[in-house]
Amino acid sequence: xxxxxxxxxxxxxxxxxxxxxxxxxxxxxxxxxxxxxxxxxxxxxxxxxxxxxxxxxxxxxxxxxxxxxxxxxxxxxxxxxxxxxxxxxxxxxxxxxxxxxxxxxxxxxxxxxxxxxxxxxxxxxxxxxxxxxxxxxxxxxxxxxxxxxxxxxxxxxxxxxxxxxxxxxxxxxxxxxxxxxxxxxxxxxxxxxxxxxxxxxxxxxxxxxxxxxxxxxxxxxxxxxxxxxxxxxxxxxxxxxxxxxxxxxxxxxxxxxxxxxxxxxxxxxxxxxxxxxxxxxxxxxxxxxxxxxxxxxxxxxxxxxxxxxxxxxxxxxxxxxxxxxxxxxxxxxxxxxxxxxxxxxxxxxxxxxxxxxxxxxxxxxxxxxxxxxxxxxxxxxxxxxxxxxxxxxxxxxxxxxxxxxxxxxxxxxxxxxxxxxxxxxxxxxxxxxxxxxxxxxxxxxxxxxxxxxxxxxxxxxxxxxxxxxxxxxxxxx
Amino acid sequence: xxxxxxxxxxxxxxxxxxxxxxxxxxxxxxxxxxxxxxxxxxxxxxxxxxxxxxxxxxxxxxxxxxxxxxxxxxxxxxxxxxxxxxxxxxxxxxxxxxxxxxxxxxxxxxxxxxxxxxxxxxxxxxxxxxxxxxxxxxxxxxxxxxxxxxxxxxxxxxxxxxxxxxxxxxxxxxxxxxxxxxxxxxxxxxxxxxxxxxxxxxxxxxxxxxxxxxxxxxxxxxxxxxxxxxxxxxxxxxxxxxxxxxxxxxxxxxxxxxxxxxxxxxxxxxxxxxxxxxxxxxxxxxxxxxxxxxxxxxxxxxxxxxxxxxxxxxxxxxxxxxxxxxxxxxxxxxxxxxxxxxxxxxxxxxxxxxxxxxxxxxxxxxxxxxxxxxxxxxxxxxxxxxxxxxxxxxxxxxxxxxxxxxxxxxxxxxxxxxxx
Numbered sequence: 001x002x003x004x005x006x007x008x009x010x011x012x013x014x015x016x017x018x019x020x021x022x023x024x025x026x027x028x029x030x031x032x033x034x035x036x037x038x039x040x041x042x043x044x045x046x047x048x049x050x051x052x053x054x055x056x057x058x059x060x061x062x063x064x065x066x067x068x069x070x071x072x073x074x075x076x077x078x079x080x081x082x083x084x085x086x087x088x089x090x091x092x093x094x095x096x097x098x099x100x101x102x103x104x105x106x107x108x109x110x111x112x113x114x115x116x117x118x119x120x121x122x123x124x125x126x127x128x129x130x131x132x133x134x135x136x137x138x139x140x141x142x143x144x145x146x147x148x149x150x151x152x153x154x155x156x157x158x159x160x161x162x163x164x165x166x167x168x169x170x171x172x173x174x175x176x177x178x179x180x181x182x183x184x185x186x187x188x189x190x191x192x193x194x195x196x197x198x199x200x201x202x203x204x205x206x207x208x209x210x211x212x213x214x215x216x217x218x219x220x221x222x223x224x225x226x227x228x229x230x231x232x233x234x235x236x237x238x239x240x241x242x243x244x245x246x247x248x249x250x251x252x253x254x255x256x257x258x259x260x261x262x263x264x265x266x267x268x269x270x271x272x273x274x275x276x277x278x279x280x281x282x283x284x285x286x287x288x289x290x291x292x293x294x295x296x297x298x299x300x301x302x303x304x305x306x307x308x309x310x311x312x313x314x315x316x317x318x319x320x321x322x323x324x325x326x327x328x329x330x331x332x333x334x335x336x337x338x339x340x341x342x343x344x345x346x347x348x349x350x351x352x353x354x355x356x357x358x359x360x361x362x363x364x365x366x367x368x369x370x371x372x373x374x375x376x377x378x379x380x381x382x383x384x385x386x387x388x389x390x391x392x393x394x395x396x397x398x399x400x401x402x403x404x405x406x407x408x409x410x411x412x413x414x415x416x417x418x419x420x421x422x423x424x425x426x427x428x429x430x431x432x433x434x435x436x437x438x439x440x441x442x443x444x445x446x447x448x449x450x451x452x453x454x455x456x457x458x459x460x461x462x463x464x465x466x467x468x469x470x471x472x473x474x475x476x477x
Numbered sequence: 478x479x480x481x482x483x484x485x486x487x488x489x490x491x492x493x494x495x496x497x498x499x500x501x502x503x504x505x506x507x508x509x510x511x512x513x514x515x516x517x518x519x520x521x522x523x524x525x526x527x528x529x530x531x532x533x534x535x536x537x538x539x540x541x542x543x544x545x546x547x548x549x550x551x552x553x554x555x556x557x558x559x560x561x562x563x564x565x566x567x568x569x570x571x572x573x574x575x576x577x578x579x580x581x582x583x584x585x586x587x588x589x590x591x592x593x594x595x596x597x598x599x600x601x602x603x604x605x606x607x608x609x610x611x612x613x614x615x616x617x618x619x620x621x622x623x624x625x626x627x628x629x630x631x632x633x634x635x636x637x638x639x640x641x642x643x644x645x646x647x648x649x650x651x652x653x654x655x656x657x658x659x660x661x662x663x664x665x666x667x668x669x670x671x672x673x674x675x676x677x678x679x680x681x682x683x684x685x686x687x688x689x690x691x692x693x694x695x696x697x698x699x700x701x702x703x704x705x706x707x708x709x710x711x712x713x714x715x716x717x718x719x720x721x722x723x724x725x726x727x728x729x730x731x732x733x734x735x736x737x738x739x740x741x742x743x744x745x746x747x748x749x750x751x752x753x754x755x756x757x758x759x760x761x762x763x764x765x766x767x768x769x770x771x772x773x774x775x776x777x778x779x780x781x782x783x784x785x786x787x788x789x790x791x792x793x794x795x796x797x798x799x800x801x802x803x804x805x806x807x808x809x810x811x812x813x814x815x816x817x818x819x820x821x822x823x824x825x826x827x828x829x830x831x832x833x834x835x836x837x838x839x840x841x842x843x844x845x846x847x848x849x850x851x852x853x854x855x856x857x858x859x860x861x862x863x864x865x866x867x868x869x870x871x872x873x874x875x876x877x878x879x880x881x882x883x884x885x886x887x888x889x890x891x892x893x894x895x896x897x
Contacts, residue, residue: 228600232740279605281691281713288603305600307608377575385580393577398512398562402737406575436737438598440614444625458627463610467697470610471621472628472724475652 005194010041013200014155015348021162023361032171037152043309048144049339052107063343078154079373081258087143087240114141158371175212224266225283234260252290311337402435483507489518491591491770493546498790509557517543531780594771606693630725638666642729647676756823815893852886
């Protein structure tokens with residue numbers, strides 16, 4: 001019997017897991033994929049929104065503003081990439097000024113600090129590549145960027161350090177009510193009993209709830225497509241560039257990533273298939289064409305990859321974060337879409353508090369709050385490089401030339417818990433393959449390391465889990 | 478800080494030839510830094526033949542061609558380090574390299590960058606669709622098959638008719654795979670004609686010009702690709718979509734010089750070749766930093782890489798031992814009417830009238846044209862070409878008297894003149 005069973009290991013599941021690991025409790029996280037951060041968390045804009053966009057009084061507004069303020073501290077404690085880079089909301093017309101003023105007011109009501117309205121010329125004095133068509137902008141100095149999957153991995157690792165158990169490839173297919181506990185059934189036949197079940201299943205959080213509760217929810221998967229530019233073009237902007245939402249829909253952003261790539265997107269299209277993260281010809285074209293309004297000189301030749309992610313959207317346009325009204329022990333986190341990433345640390349504290357009271361949990365006195373990131377050679381100075389290679393010669397072997405990632409980092413990414421099990425898992429942890437050649441050179445090398453570390457045949461190495469095998473078999477002898 | 482007169486970054490065909498020629502000129506204080514566990518660069522995975530026809534008058538495989546140069550390097554006892562990755566080059570000609578032995582900081586009098594090129598990835602041409610397994614650049618597939626001994630798939634579509642794509646079409650057939658089509662965006666191939674004949678025609682593999690991949694389908698692994706014809710502006714005509722079942726998509730959609738080290742050293746780069754802008758000494762905008770081979774501009778024959786690298790080795794030697802400090806004025810070669818670029822791009826205004834070769838590529842297929850060079854309006858070189866194509870590098874060999882005019886000119890143009 002577990003005290004707490006968390007379904008889903010995206011940013012909501014892992015932040016809650018880590019927060020609850022501060023208490024004496026037996027905690028299990030079930031994940032349907034083979035790694036954490038495989039859904040909405042891995043494919044989004046990575047923006048820590050300041051909180052001026054959400055409607056005052058909503059949970060989105062409350063948790064966004066609270067959560068965003070926690071990032072600087074958390075990024076230090078758990079060593080994940082975060083930067084307060086500021087954001088502009090750009091208006092391309094003089095008439096847009098009144099809408100910017102409304103956003104400013106909304107921000108103030110929500111408790112956002114350091115907001116101001118500046119002219120187009122002032123915008124361009126900070127970001128010279130912004131279009132001359134821009135008349136005014138709302139400047140949110142406290143807006144930030146984060147590497148969402150690295151953040152999620154950091155929380156997961158720290159949760160494991162503090163006793164949380166993760167089980168992967170566990171797709172939940174049913175939840176059964178018992179007197180004072182719930183039984184969670186998985187596709188592979190396994191069953192888990194837990195006093196509390198926290199539903200953090202992202203685009204599938206409606207289905208998880210609907211298995212057992214009479215109060216039904218309906219999540220719409222809203223796809224967003226992105227293009228990513230090489231670091232060479234990091235000069236384009238250091239500040240996040242939003243467009244003022246117009247009748248044409250929510251604008252496309254041009255933003256730096258924490259690793260100095262430039263991100264362009266997302267589009268917004270409601271889709272039926274919740275596993276469909278394909279990009280489309282028209283979606284990518286729309287993202288690009290709209291981004292050109294913001295930065296007319298965006299170099300198309302600078303694109304190194306494209307991706308898409310799904311937002312778990314509820315028609316009520318707000319989060320559901322509460323105990324189920326009819327199922328004792330079921331706690332729902334449903335509809336956590338943007339600004340979900342920024343909200344996540346605050347949601348975690350709120351949820352953990354509710355669970356603590358419900359289960360009457362006591363605080364641990366041996367909670368380990370710090371998590372160390374994998375040492376990256378690209379961030380080391382000469383002395384650190386010498387020391388690192390001295391200690392472990394694998395630091396001297398550069399496997400990914402584009403992002404300058406050593407063999408030692410890749411091996412550690414696989415050995416950690418939860419560790420990388422495939423190419424994409426390695427990529428998210430240490431960036432090998434994230435660069436301009438997109439794994440053109442390092443694919444065979446990383447496969448070899450996975451083969452050695454996981455002790456499985458090369459034919460069984462995958463890109464992203466079962467079925468995504470990279471090799472067909474040996475060549476003719 | 479270690480000190481060398483000459484540091485050669487990259488021990489592929491360019492670096493090897495440059496080292497040999499610098500040695501033969503008299504340089505003894507030099508080192509080759511190679512990131513892979515052996516010398517030879519990408520040639521090691523090019524096990525097909527056809528290399529060396531110009532240099533050795535015989536057909537060699539890639540590894541055989543490389544071995545001839547490796548043997549020469551070893552015969553001369555030229556120092557080299559393997560498994561050593563240069564991570565930074567500064568404009569002061571300081572080099573930072575990593576190996577399992579530690580960090581290497583080197584100060585050089587001259588540096589030859591000969592670090593080759595990379596393949597343009599899927600993202601570089603914005604192909605939409607699933608992001609599943611089974612999508613490889615042709616060179617990655619070549620490495621998996623030829624070096625690792627594994628097949629990346631058994632039903633293959635190839636996008637792009639670059640030489641590696643063409644070579645891989647045949648290679649996959651040899652290993653028992655089906656190659657369903659080679660799809661090319663342009664109305665012509667960017668590969669060598671001989672490769673189209675020997676690798677596609679001989680195996681009845683359809684080559685579809687003016688087509689591109691508009692969608693990739695498959696959840697975990699490629700299941701099919703959707704291709705469509707493109708219009709004159711290269712936009713796909715969606716009504717022409719057709720789906721081809723396959724488990725693998727290989728991309729051969731262009732090579733890009735790997736100039737991140739040059740960029741770090743503040744070397745001026747060409748927006749067209751994406752290599753350094755060099756003068757007729759193959760020297761970049763940073764005095765003492767030279768480039769040759771595919772890092773400078775993508776070549777179609779390794780023989781030409783070796784030839785260019787030999788020159789770079791000699792020029793670097795001359796630079797190291799020249800006492801003169803003066804900097805000459807340089808004239809930028811203007812390219813017009815179908816000529817995309819020339820290498821070199823800058824001509825030094827001095828009195829060295831030794832013969833000189835200009836290399837260039839054209840932007841389209843042109844028939845019956847004259848390739849011309851003019852200096853201040855006077856045509857100093859004109860040669861009839863029945864056909865020129867983007868896939869084949871053109872060379873202009875200039876004699877001493879032509880070079881003299883070139884060096885004295887204030888305006889130099891290289892262009893195609895139509896004969897129709």
